[in-house]
Amino acid sequence: MAKNKKEIPVYMMIFTVSSLLLMGMLLFQVYEAIAPPRIGGALPIEERGNLLAIPAMLEDLDPDPMKAFYELDVQHGQMEFFPGVITDTMGYNGNFLGPVLRVKKGQEVQIQVNNQLELPTTAHWHGLDVDGPNDGGPHQGIMPGESWTANFSVDQPAATIWYHPHFHHTTGNQVYHGLAGLIYIEDEESEDLNIPKTYGENDIPLVIQDRNFKRDGNFHYKLANIGLEPGEVLLVNGTPDPYVELNRELVRLRVLNGSNFENFDLTLSNGNAFYQIASDGGFLEAPVKMDSLFLTPGERAEILVDLSEVTDEHLALLIGKDVVLDIYLSGDPRAAAEIPEALVTVEDIPVGENPTTRTFVLESEGIDGTINGKEFDMDRIDKVVPKGETELWVIRTTERSRPRPGHPFHVHGTQFQIVSRDGNPPPPEEAGFKDTIFVANGEEVVIKVLFHKEGLFMYHCHMLEHEEQGMMGQFMVEDMD
Ligand code: C2O
Ligand code: CU
Ligand code: CU
Numbered sequence: 180m181a182k183n184k185k186e187i188p189v190y191m192m193i194f195t196v197s198s199l200l201l202m203g204m205l206l207f208q209v210y211e212a213i214a215p216p217r218i219g220g221a222l223p224i225e226e227r228g229n230l231l232a233i234p235a236m237l238e239d240l241d242p243d244p245m246k247a248f249y250e251l252d253v254q255h256g257q258m259e260f261f262p263g264v265i266t267d268t269m270g271y272n273g274n275f276l277g278p279v280l281r282v283k284k285g286q287e288v289q290i291q292v293n294n295q296l297e298l299p300t301t302a303h304w305h306g307l308d309v310d311g312p313n314d315g316g317p318h319q320g321i322m323p324g325e326s327w328t329a330n331f332s333v334d335q336p337a338a339t340i341w342y343h344p345h346f347h348h349t350t351g352n353q354v355y356h357g358l359a360g361l362i363y364i365e366d367e368e369s370e371d372l373n374i375p376k377t378y379g380e381n382d383i384p385l386v387i388q389d390r391n392f393k394r395d396g397n398f399h400y401k402l403a404n405i406g407l408e409p410g411e412v413l414l415v416n417g418t419p420d421p422y423v424e425l426n427r428e429l430v431r432l433r434v435l436n437g438s439n440f441e442n443f444d445l446t447l448s449n450g451n452a453f454y455q456i457a458s459d460g461g462f463l464e465a466p467v468k469m470d471s472l473f474l475t476p477g478e479r480a481e482i483l484v485d486l487s488e489v490t491d492e493h494l495a496l497l498i499g500k501d502v503v504l505d506i507y508l509s510g511d512p513r514a515a516a517e518i519p520e521a522l523v524t525v526e527d528i529p530v531g532e533n534p535t536t537r538t539f540v541l542e543s544e545g546i547d548g549t550i551n552g553k554e555f556d557m558d559r560i561d562k563v564v565p566k567g568e569t570e571l572w573v574i575r576t577t578e579r580s581r582p583r584p585g586h587p588f589h590v591h592g593t594q595f596q597i598v599s600r601d602g603n604p605p606p607p608e609e610a611g612f613k614d615t616i617f618v619a620n621g622e623e624v625v626i627k628v629l630f631h632k633e634g635l636f637m638y639h640c641h642m643l644e645h646e647e648q649g650m651m652g653q654f655m656v657e658d659m660d
Contacts, residue, residue, distance in 0.1 A: 252272050277360025413503055447470075587617050
Protein backbone atom coordinates (compact mmCIF):
# COMPACT_ATOMS: atom_id res chain seq x y z
CA MET A 180 0.00 0.00 0.00
CA ALA A 181 2.63 2.39 1.10
CA LYS A 182 4.60 1.46 -1.95
CA ASN A 183 1.63 2.06 -4.22
CA LYS A 184 1.04 5.43 -2.71
CA LYS A 185 4.62 6.45 -3.37
CA GLU A 186 4.15 5.52 -7.00
CA ILE A 187 1.71 8.39 -7.57
CA PRO A 188 4.13 11.23 -8.07
CA VAL A 189 3.44 14.36 -6.08
CA TYR A 190 3.48 16.53 -9.20
CA MET A 191 0.68 14.38 -10.67
CA MET A 192 -1.44 14.98 -7.60
CA ILE A 193 -0.77 18.68 -7.70
CA PHE A 194 -1.55 18.65 -11.39
CA THR A 195 -4.84 16.80 -10.87
CA VAL A 196 -5.95 18.95 -7.97
CA SER A 197 -5.05 22.17 -9.74
CA SER A 198 -6.73 21.12 -12.98
CA LEU A 199 -9.88 20.34 -11.05
CA LEU A 200 -9.66 23.74 -9.39
CA LEU A 201 -9.04 25.43 -12.72
CA MET A 202 -11.94 23.64 -14.33
CA GLY A 203 -14.15 24.69 -11.45
CA MET A 204 -13.05 28.27 -11.79
CA LEU A 205 -13.61 28.24 -15.52
CA LEU A 206 -17.05 26.72 -15.16
CA PHE A 207 -17.89 29.30 -12.55
CA GLN A 208 -16.73 32.08 -14.85
CA VAL A 209 -18.74 30.73 -17.75
CA TYR A 210 -21.69 30.48 -15.40
CA GLU A 211 -21.07 34.04 -14.25
CA ALA A 212 -20.86 35.23 -17.84
CA ILE A 213 -24.12 33.66 -18.86
CA ALA A 214 -26.04 33.82 -15.61
CA PRO A 215 -29.06 36.08 -15.83
CA PRO A 216 -28.76 39.20 -13.70
CA ARG A 217 -29.88 38.59 -10.15
CA ILE A 218 -33.07 40.05 -8.71
CA GLY A 219 -33.02 42.46 -5.70
CA GLY A 220 -32.94 41.59 -2.02
CA ALA A 221 -30.29 42.72 0.43
CA LEU A 222 -27.09 40.76 0.10
CA PRO A 223 -24.37 40.51 2.70
CA ILE A 224 -21.50 42.87 1.97
CA GLU A 225 -19.14 40.13 0.74
CA GLU A 226 -21.66 39.07 -1.89
CA ARG A 227 -22.02 42.46 -3.45
CA GLY A 228 -21.22 42.54 -7.13
CA ASN A 229 -18.73 45.03 -8.49
CA LEU A 230 -18.34 48.63 -7.40
CA LEU A 231 -19.81 50.84 -10.12
CA ALA A 232 -17.10 52.53 -12.18
CA ILE A 233 -17.44 56.31 -12.33
CA PRO A 234 -15.87 57.73 -15.49
CA ALA A 235 -13.07 60.24 -14.94
CA MET A 236 -13.84 63.91 -15.47
CA LEU A 237 -11.39 64.94 -18.20
CA GLU A 238 -9.08 67.82 -17.45
CA ASP A 239 -9.62 70.94 -19.52
CA LEU A 240 -6.15 71.94 -20.74
CA ASP A 241 -7.06 75.56 -21.53
CA PRO A 242 -6.61 77.89 -18.54
CA ASP A 243 -8.90 80.51 -20.11
CA PRO A 244 -12.34 80.04 -18.47
CA MET A 245 -14.07 81.06 -21.70
CA LYS A 246 -12.31 78.29 -23.59
CA ALA A 247 -11.84 74.57 -23.22
CA PHE A 248 -9.33 72.22 -24.77
CA TYR A 249 -9.72 68.48 -24.46
CA GLU A 250 -7.74 65.61 -25.84
CA LEU A 251 -9.19 62.19 -26.55
CA ASP A 252 -7.04 59.19 -27.49
CA VAL A 253 -9.08 56.50 -29.20
CA GLN A 254 -7.41 53.24 -28.32
CA HIS A 255 -7.59 49.46 -28.22
CA GLY A 256 -7.69 48.02 -24.73
CA GLN A 257 -8.54 45.05 -22.59
CA MET A 258 -10.93 44.64 -19.68
CA GLU A 259 -11.42 41.98 -17.06
CA PHE A 260 -15.22 42.17 -16.80
CA PHE A 261 -15.23 38.72 -15.19
CA PRO A 262 -12.39 37.51 -12.94
CA GLY A 263 -9.59 36.00 -14.99
CA VAL A 264 -11.37 36.53 -18.31
CA ILE A 265 -9.87 39.05 -20.71
CA THR A 266 -12.05 40.93 -23.19
CA ASP A 267 -10.62 42.98 -26.05
CA THR A 268 -12.15 46.43 -25.93
CA MET A 269 -11.86 49.98 -27.22
CA GLY A 270 -11.96 53.16 -25.22
CA TYR A 271 -11.20 56.86 -25.09
CA ASN A 272 -8.18 57.61 -22.89
CA GLY A 273 -8.63 54.18 -21.33
CA ASN A 274 -9.79 50.66 -21.91
CA PHE A 275 -13.55 51.05 -22.06
CA LEU A 276 -15.90 54.00 -22.60
CA GLY A 277 -14.49 57.49 -22.16
CA PRO A 278 -14.16 60.31 -19.65
CA VAL A 279 -16.82 62.96 -19.07
CA LEU A 280 -16.08 66.26 -20.80
CA ARG A 281 -17.55 69.28 -19.07
CA VAL A 282 -18.19 72.39 -21.15
CA LYS A 283 -19.99 75.63 -20.38
CA LYS A 284 -22.47 77.59 -22.42
CA GLY A 285 -20.62 80.37 -24.22
CA GLN A 286 -17.27 78.58 -24.21
CA GLU A 287 -15.11 78.10 -27.30
CA VAL A 288 -14.23 74.42 -27.28
CA GLN A 289 -11.57 72.41 -29.04
CA ILE A 290 -11.46 68.66 -28.82
CA GLN A 291 -8.46 66.94 -30.36
CA VAL A 292 -9.16 63.33 -31.21
CA ASN A 293 -6.11 61.11 -31.76
CA ASN A 294 -6.94 57.88 -33.50
CA GLN A 295 -4.63 55.22 -32.09
CA LEU A 296 -6.80 52.40 -33.37
CA GLU A 297 -5.87 50.21 -36.29
CA LEU A 298 -9.19 51.23 -37.86
CA PRO A 299 -10.72 54.45 -39.09
CA THR A 300 -13.12 56.12 -36.70
CA THR A 301 -14.88 59.45 -36.15
CA ALA A 302 -15.94 61.33 -33.01
CA HIS A 303 -19.53 62.47 -33.22
CA TRP A 304 -21.03 64.83 -30.61
CA HIS A 305 -24.55 63.48 -30.27
CA GLY A 306 -26.91 66.27 -29.21
CA LEU A 307 -24.57 69.15 -29.91
CA ASP A 308 -25.72 72.25 -31.76
CA VAL A 309 -22.73 72.36 -34.09
CA ASP A 310 -21.91 72.96 -37.77
CA GLY A 311 -21.52 70.08 -40.21
CA PRO A 312 -17.72 69.98 -40.50
CA ASN A 313 -17.36 69.71 -36.70
CA ASP A 314 -20.19 67.22 -36.17
CA GLY A 315 -17.95 64.16 -36.44
CA GLY A 316 -20.34 62.28 -38.70
CA PRO A 317 -19.45 59.69 -41.37
CA HIS A 318 -17.73 62.35 -43.51
CA GLN A 319 -15.19 63.28 -40.84
CA GLY A 320 -13.26 60.02 -40.82
CA ILE A 321 -10.03 59.92 -38.83
CA MET A 322 -7.59 57.40 -40.30
CA PRO A 323 -5.38 55.25 -38.04
CA GLY A 324 -2.56 57.31 -36.57
CA GLU A 325 -4.22 60.59 -37.49
CA SER A 326 -5.78 63.35 -35.43
CA TRP A 327 -8.82 65.52 -35.96
CA THR A 328 -9.78 68.57 -33.99
CA ALA A 329 -13.35 69.72 -33.56
CA ASN A 330 -13.93 73.43 -32.96
CA PHE A 331 -17.24 74.77 -31.75
CA SER A 332 -18.85 77.26 -29.46
CA VAL A 333 -21.38 76.02 -26.94
CA ASP A 334 -24.63 77.74 -27.92
CA GLN A 335 -27.25 75.65 -26.16
CA PRO A 336 -28.61 75.21 -22.65
CA ALA A 337 -27.23 72.84 -20.02
CA ALA A 338 -27.70 69.20 -21.00
CA THR A 339 -26.21 65.74 -20.80
CA ILE A 340 -25.11 64.82 -24.31
CA TRP A 341 -22.69 62.17 -25.49
CA TYR A 342 -20.03 61.21 -28.01
CA HIS A 343 -19.46 58.08 -30.04
CA PRO A 344 -17.92 57.02 -33.36
CA HIS A 345 -19.85 57.29 -36.63
CA PHE A 346 -17.61 55.80 -39.32
CA HIS A 347 -20.07 54.12 -41.65
CA HIS A 348 -20.26 50.32 -41.33
CA THR A 349 -18.12 50.22 -38.17
CA THR A 350 -20.19 52.40 -35.80
CA GLY A 351 -22.12 49.53 -34.22
CA ASN A 352 -19.05 47.40 -33.68
CA GLN A 353 -16.94 50.23 -32.27
CA VAL A 354 -19.65 51.36 -29.86
CA TYR A 355 -20.17 47.73 -28.79
CA HIS A 356 -16.46 47.48 -28.00
CA GLY A 357 -16.61 50.52 -25.74
CA LEU A 358 -16.44 53.75 -27.71
CA ALA A 359 -18.86 56.12 -26.01
CA GLY A 360 -18.65 58.88 -23.44
CA LEU A 361 -20.66 61.71 -21.91
CA ILE A 362 -20.45 65.47 -22.30
CA TYR A 363 -21.97 67.68 -19.64
CA ILE A 364 -23.03 71.11 -20.81
CA GLU A 365 -23.46 73.47 -17.88
CA ASP A 366 -24.84 76.99 -17.78
CA GLU A 367 -25.82 79.57 -15.17
CA GLU A 368 -29.22 78.00 -14.70
CA SER A 369 -27.86 74.51 -14.12
CA GLU A 370 -25.41 75.95 -11.61
CA ASP A 371 -28.14 77.88 -9.77
CA LEU A 372 -30.68 75.07 -9.57
CA ASN A 373 -31.15 73.48 -6.19
CA ILE A 374 -30.38 69.93 -7.33
CA PRO A 375 -27.54 67.51 -6.52
CA LYS A 376 -24.29 68.48 -8.25
CA THR A 377 -21.49 66.55 -6.60
CA TYR A 378 -20.07 64.37 -9.33
CA GLY A 379 -19.88 60.69 -8.46
CA GLU A 380 -21.49 61.24 -5.06
CA ASN A 381 -25.03 62.45 -5.63
CA ASP A 382 -24.79 63.35 -9.33
CA ILE A 383 -24.10 60.06 -11.02
CA PRO A 384 -23.72 59.11 -14.66
CA LEU A 385 -25.21 55.77 -15.71
CA VAL A 386 -24.29 54.54 -19.17
CA ILE A 387 -26.39 51.42 -19.59
CA GLN A 388 -25.46 48.88 -22.26
CA ASP A 389 -26.33 45.25 -22.96
CA ARG A 390 -23.59 42.90 -24.13
CA ASN A 391 -23.02 39.32 -25.17
CA PHE A 392 -19.76 37.51 -24.58
CA LYS A 393 -18.16 34.64 -26.42
CA ARG A 394 -16.66 31.65 -24.65
CA ASP A 395 -13.18 33.12 -25.11
CA GLY A 396 -14.22 36.20 -23.18
CA ASN A 397 -14.49 38.56 -26.14
CA PHE A 398 -17.61 40.47 -27.03
CA HIS A 399 -20.01 38.54 -29.17
CA TYR A 400 -21.18 41.14 -31.60
CA LYS A 401 -23.62 38.92 -33.43
CA LEU A 402 -25.87 40.27 -36.15
CA ALA A 403 -28.99 38.20 -36.58
CA ASN A 404 -31.79 38.43 -39.12
CA ILE A 405 -33.76 40.65 -36.81
CA GLY A 406 -30.78 42.89 -36.06
CA LEU A 407 -28.67 42.48 -32.97
CA GLU A 408 -29.30 39.82 -30.35
CA PRO A 409 -30.19 41.31 -26.96
CA GLY A 410 -27.24 41.10 -24.57
CA GLU A 411 -27.30 38.65 -21.68
CA VAL A 412 -25.16 40.92 -19.54
CA LEU A 413 -25.96 44.50 -18.58
CA LEU A 414 -23.03 46.83 -18.11
CA VAL A 415 -23.34 50.15 -16.32
CA ASN A 416 -20.38 52.44 -16.99
CA GLY A 417 -18.63 49.25 -18.11
CA THR A 418 -19.30 47.44 -14.82
CA PRO A 419 -21.10 44.09 -14.84
CA ASP A 420 -23.32 43.35 -11.83
CA PRO A 421 -22.64 46.83 -10.42
CA TYR A 422 -23.47 48.31 -7.06
CA VAL A 423 -23.18 51.78 -5.56
CA GLU A 424 -23.38 52.96 -2.02
CA LEU A 425 -25.41 56.13 -1.74
CA ASN A 426 -26.36 58.43 1.08
CA ARG A 427 -29.98 58.60 2.14
CA GLU A 428 -30.53 61.89 0.34
CA LEU A 429 -31.74 63.26 -2.96
CA VAL A 430 -29.71 61.74 -5.80
CA ARG A 431 -29.48 62.77 -9.44
CA LEU A 432 -28.92 60.05 -12.01
CA ARG A 433 -27.92 60.98 -15.54
CA VAL A 434 -28.94 58.00 -17.60
CA LEU A 435 -27.89 57.20 -21.16
CA ASN A 436 -29.27 54.26 -23.05
CA GLY A 437 -25.93 53.47 -24.65
CA SER A 438 -27.01 50.17 -26.11
CA ASN A 439 -26.86 49.51 -29.83
CA PHE A 440 -30.30 48.04 -30.31
CA GLU A 441 -32.35 47.62 -27.11
CA ASN A 442 -34.99 49.79 -25.47
CA PHE A 443 -34.87 49.98 -21.68
CA ASP A 444 -37.71 50.60 -19.26
CA LEU A 445 -36.28 51.40 -15.85
CA THR A 446 -38.02 51.09 -12.50
CA LEU A 447 -37.04 51.00 -8.83
CA SER A 448 -37.31 47.67 -7.00
CA ASN A 449 -39.29 49.22 -4.12
CA GLY A 450 -41.83 50.65 -6.55
CA ASN A 451 -41.03 54.22 -5.54
CA ALA A 452 -41.59 57.06 -7.95
CA PHE A 453 -38.82 59.39 -9.11
CA TYR A 454 -38.71 62.68 -10.97
CA GLN A 455 -37.44 63.29 -14.46
CA ILE A 456 -35.79 66.71 -14.62
CA ALA A 457 -34.06 66.66 -17.99
CA SER A 458 -34.43 65.06 -21.42
CA ASP A 459 -31.85 64.81 -24.23
CA GLY A 460 -31.40 68.55 -24.74
CA GLY A 461 -31.68 69.90 -21.22
CA PHE A 462 -33.90 70.60 -18.26
CA LEU A 463 -37.67 70.32 -18.36
CA GLU A 464 -39.80 73.20 -17.10
CA ALA A 465 -40.66 71.22 -13.97
CA PRO A 466 -39.84 67.80 -12.55
CA VAL A 467 -42.14 65.07 -13.85
CA LYS A 468 -43.13 62.40 -11.37
CA MET A 469 -42.98 58.92 -12.87
CA ASP A 470 -42.52 55.33 -11.84
CA SER A 471 -40.83 54.05 -14.95
CA LEU A 472 -38.42 55.58 -17.39
CA PHE A 473 -38.40 54.41 -20.99
CA LEU A 474 -35.24 55.10 -22.98
CA THR A 475 -34.58 54.13 -26.57
CA PRO A 476 -30.98 53.80 -27.85
CA GLY A 477 -29.24 57.18 -27.80
CA GLU A 478 -31.75 58.85 -25.47
CA ARG A 479 -30.80 60.42 -22.15
CA ALA A 480 -32.76 61.45 -19.10
CA GLU A 481 -31.82 62.94 -15.77
CA ILE A 482 -33.85 61.78 -12.83
CA LEU A 483 -34.00 62.70 -9.15
CA VAL A 484 -34.43 59.79 -6.78
CA ASP A 485 -35.21 60.63 -3.18
CA LEU A 486 -33.53 58.08 -0.93
CA SER A 487 -34.00 60.14 2.26
CA GLU A 488 -36.89 58.21 3.74
CA VAL A 489 -35.99 54.74 2.48
CA THR A 490 -35.59 52.43 5.47
CA ASP A 491 -34.44 49.34 3.53
CA GLU A 492 -30.72 48.76 3.36
CA HIS A 493 -30.84 47.98 -0.30
CA LEU A 494 -32.82 48.68 -3.42
CA ALA A 495 -32.15 48.26 -7.08
CA LEU A 496 -32.68 49.85 -10.42
CA LEU A 497 -34.44 47.32 -12.60
CA ILE A 498 -35.25 46.61 -16.22
CA GLY A 499 -38.18 44.25 -15.93
CA LYS A 500 -36.92 41.68 -13.43
CA ASP A 501 -33.26 42.21 -14.23
CA VAL A 502 -31.13 44.20 -11.84
CA VAL A 503 -29.31 47.04 -13.57
CA LEU A 504 -27.75 48.54 -10.47
CA ASP A 505 -27.78 47.57 -6.80
CA ILE A 506 -28.02 50.53 -4.46
CA TYR A 507 -26.88 50.17 -0.83
CA LEU A 508 -27.87 52.96 1.48
CA SER A 509 -25.88 54.66 4.19
CA GLY A 510 -26.72 57.34 6.72
CA ASP A 511 -29.92 57.54 8.74
CA PRO A 512 -33.36 57.87 7.21
CA ARG A 513 -34.54 61.46 7.32
CA ALA A 514 -37.39 63.67 6.14
CA ALA A 515 -38.12 63.64 2.44
CA ALA A 516 -36.00 65.97 0.35
CA GLU A 517 -37.46 68.98 -1.36
CA ILE A 518 -38.09 68.51 -5.05
CA PRO A 519 -37.89 71.85 -6.87
CA GLU A 520 -41.27 72.92 -8.17
CA ALA A 521 -39.92 74.61 -11.26
CA LEU A 522 -36.67 74.20 -13.15
CA VAL A 523 -36.14 76.38 -16.21
CA THR A 524 -38.10 78.11 -18.93
CA VAL A 525 -37.92 75.99 -22.04
CA GLU A 526 -37.85 78.35 -25.02
CA ASP A 527 -40.50 77.29 -27.48
CA ILE A 528 -39.07 76.82 -30.99
CA PRO A 529 -40.96 79.44 -33.05
CA VAL A 530 -42.84 78.25 -36.14
CA GLY A 531 -43.61 80.60 -39.03
CA GLU A 532 -46.81 80.94 -41.07
CA ASN A 533 -46.42 78.20 -43.62
CA PRO A 534 -43.64 75.99 -42.40
CA THR A 535 -42.07 73.52 -44.81
CA THR A 536 -43.27 70.05 -43.91
CA ARG A 537 -41.28 66.93 -44.72
CA THR A 538 -42.22 63.33 -44.12
CA PHE A 539 -39.85 60.55 -43.09
CA VAL A 540 -41.13 57.01 -43.28
CA LEU A 541 -39.03 54.47 -41.39
CA GLU A 542 -39.33 50.90 -42.46
CA SER A 543 -37.31 47.83 -41.62
CA GLU A 544 -37.28 44.28 -42.76
CA GLY A 545 -35.25 42.41 -40.18
CA ILE A 546 -31.89 44.13 -40.05
CA ASP A 547 -32.32 46.01 -43.35
CA GLY A 548 -34.09 49.29 -43.35
CA THR A 549 -34.99 52.34 -45.37
CA ILE A 550 -36.16 55.88 -44.86
CA ASN A 551 -38.69 57.01 -47.47
CA GLY A 552 -37.97 53.79 -49.32
CA LYS A 553 -34.28 54.56 -49.77
CA GLU A 554 -31.19 53.01 -48.30
CA PHE A 555 -28.46 55.34 -47.11
CA ASP A 556 -26.07 56.56 -49.78
CA MET A 557 -23.05 58.52 -48.68
CA ASP A 558 -23.02 60.29 -52.07
CA ARG A 559 -26.66 61.36 -52.03
CA ILE A 560 -27.95 64.43 -50.23
CA ASP A 561 -31.56 63.70 -49.37
CA LYS A 562 -32.72 67.12 -48.23
CA VAL A 563 -31.59 70.71 -48.42
CA VAL A 564 -32.81 72.66 -45.41
CA PRO A 565 -32.57 76.42 -44.91
CA LYS A 566 -30.70 77.65 -41.88
CA GLY A 567 -32.74 79.58 -39.31
CA GLU A 568 -36.17 78.48 -40.56
CA THR A 569 -38.28 76.11 -38.51
CA GLU A 570 -39.66 73.12 -40.36
CA LEU A 571 -42.16 70.46 -39.38
CA TRP A 572 -40.88 66.93 -39.80
CA VAL A 573 -43.39 64.12 -39.73
CA ILE A 574 -41.85 60.83 -38.64
CA ARG A 575 -43.75 57.67 -39.36
CA THR A 576 -42.99 54.01 -38.96
CA THR A 577 -44.90 51.33 -40.77
CA GLU A 578 -46.32 48.09 -39.49
CA ARG A 579 -43.78 46.34 -41.66
CA SER A 580 -41.15 47.04 -39.03
CA ARG A 581 -42.24 44.16 -36.81
CA PRO A 582 -40.94 42.24 -34.87
CA ARG A 583 -39.29 45.38 -33.49
CA PRO A 584 -41.67 47.65 -31.55
CA GLY A 585 -40.52 50.79 -33.36
CA HIS A 586 -37.46 52.90 -34.14
CA PRO A 587 -35.48 55.63 -32.38
CA PHE A 588 -35.27 58.61 -34.78
CA HIS A 589 -32.28 60.90 -34.30
CA VAL A 590 -31.33 64.18 -35.95
CA HIS A 591 -27.81 65.61 -35.89
CA GLY A 592 -26.77 69.19 -35.30
CA THR A 593 -29.69 70.49 -33.28
CA GLN A 594 -32.23 69.95 -30.52
CA PHE A 595 -35.83 69.78 -31.65
CA GLN A 596 -39.25 69.74 -29.97
CA ILE A 597 -42.17 67.36 -30.33
CA VAL A 598 -45.38 68.92 -31.64
CA SER A 599 -47.53 65.82 -31.43
CA ARG A 600 -47.60 62.06 -31.04
CA ASP A 601 -50.43 60.56 -33.04
CA GLY A 602 -52.17 63.91 -32.89
CA ASN A 603 -51.80 64.37 -29.13
CA PRO A 604 -49.46 66.82 -27.42
CA PRO A 605 -46.31 65.15 -26.05
CA PRO A 606 -46.28 63.98 -22.42
CA PRO A 607 -44.52 66.48 -20.09
CA GLU A 608 -41.28 64.45 -19.99
CA GLU A 609 -41.07 64.84 -23.77
CA ALA A 610 -42.01 68.52 -23.87
CA GLY A 611 -38.42 69.77 -23.65
CA PHE A 612 -35.55 69.59 -26.11
CA LYS A 613 -34.94 66.25 -27.79
CA ASP A 614 -32.53 64.84 -30.32
CA THR A 615 -33.72 61.23 -30.31
CA ILE A 616 -37.31 60.00 -30.08
CA PHE A 617 -38.93 56.62 -30.07
CA VAL A 618 -41.48 56.17 -32.84
CA ALA A 619 -43.62 53.09 -32.30
CA ASN A 620 -44.79 51.00 -35.24
CA GLY A 621 -47.72 52.65 -36.93
CA GLU A 622 -47.22 55.87 -34.97
CA GLU A 623 -46.80 59.36 -36.37
CA VAL A 624 -44.72 61.93 -34.52
CA VAL A 625 -44.47 65.54 -35.64
CA ILE A 626 -41.41 67.49 -34.56
CA LYS A 627 -40.30 71.06 -35.16
CA VAL A 628 -36.68 71.41 -36.17
CA LEU A 629 -34.59 74.53 -36.49
CA PHE A 630 -30.94 74.52 -37.54
CA HIS A 631 -28.67 77.33 -36.45
CA LYS A 632 -25.50 76.15 -38.14
CA GLU A 633 -24.63 75.14 -41.68
CA GLY A 634 -23.30 71.95 -43.16
CA LEU A 635 -24.01 68.34 -43.91
CA PHE A 636 -25.81 66.30 -41.23
CA MET A 637 -27.43 62.91 -40.69
CA TYR A 638 -30.83 61.74 -39.58
CA HIS A 639 -31.21 58.08 -38.81
CA CYS A 640 -32.58 55.26 -36.74
CA HIS A 641 -30.38 55.05 -33.63
CA MET A 642 -30.54 51.29 -33.54
CA LEU A 643 -26.99 51.29 -34.82
CA GLU A 644 -27.39 48.14 -36.91
CA HIS A 645 -30.42 49.65 -38.64
CA GLU A 646 -28.47 52.84 -39.23
CA GLU A 647 -25.67 50.87 -40.83
CA GLN A 648 -27.98 48.72 -42.92
CA GLY A 649 -29.66 51.65 -44.59
CA MET A 650 -31.90 53.59 -42.20
CA MET A 651 -30.04 56.86 -42.52
CA GLY A 652 -30.25 59.92 -44.69
CA GLN A 653 -28.36 63.19 -44.99
CA PHE A 654 -29.36 66.80 -45.27
CA MET A 655 -27.52 69.98 -46.10
CA VAL A 656 -28.27 73.06 -44.04
CA GLU A 657 -27.68 76.16 -46.14
CA ASP A 658 -27.86 79.86 -45.54
CA MET A 659 -30.51 80.90 -48.07
CA ASP A 660 -30.68 84.63 -47.30
CU1 C2O B 1 -25.70 59.18 -31.78
CU2 C2O B 1 -25.77 59.82 -35.73
O1 C2O B 1 -25.71 59.56 -33.74
CU1 CU C 1 -26.00 62.26 -33.37
CU1 CU D 1 -34.63 51.02 -36.51
